[in-house]
Amino acid sequence: MSVLDEELHSAAAAAAAGDHEAVRRMMTTLWPQVVRYCRTRVGNSQQGGRAADEVAQEALLAVARELPSLARSDHPVREVYRIVSRTVAHGYPGAGSSDVPPEVARLLHDLDPIAREVVLLRVIDGLSAHDTAGVLGLPVGRVLVVQHEALRTLRATAA
Structure with a gap:
């Protein structure tokens, strides 16, 4: 288990038990990575779909709903990426212009x-x-x- 996996695992366990500070810490840790993922796949343009930051917020809400399964997972980073990729695919099925040059x-x-x-x-x-x-x-x-x-x-x- 990587350092990030261990950090997410302990934060998810505390968050699933009702620790609001652990939820905040977890979302703060994940936000930059989730936004980068969404911007790379969705782009930040409003043309033809929602902005990547909006999709990233929705993805983090999906992650928050899955805190108990993240707490049980041996590899929470993998689970987070699976949740986020499902959210991106569902929320923005067409590939838009991304932040990639x-x-x-x-x-x-x-x-x-x-x-x-x-x-x-x-x-x-x-x-x-x-x-x-x-x-x-x-x-x-x-x-x-x-x-x-x-x-x-x-x-x-x-x-």
């Missing part, structure tokens, strides 16, 4: 969906290979291979 978005668009998600989770969101594997349901070795191949493809395409 257009040149990068064009390059990422050419990757297959798994490779794109690995790059986004590992490089943009900063997840570990272990947590990325858990979020995507892949073996850690496969995540590393996909990341290596995707980055090699991006370098070759960009050159």
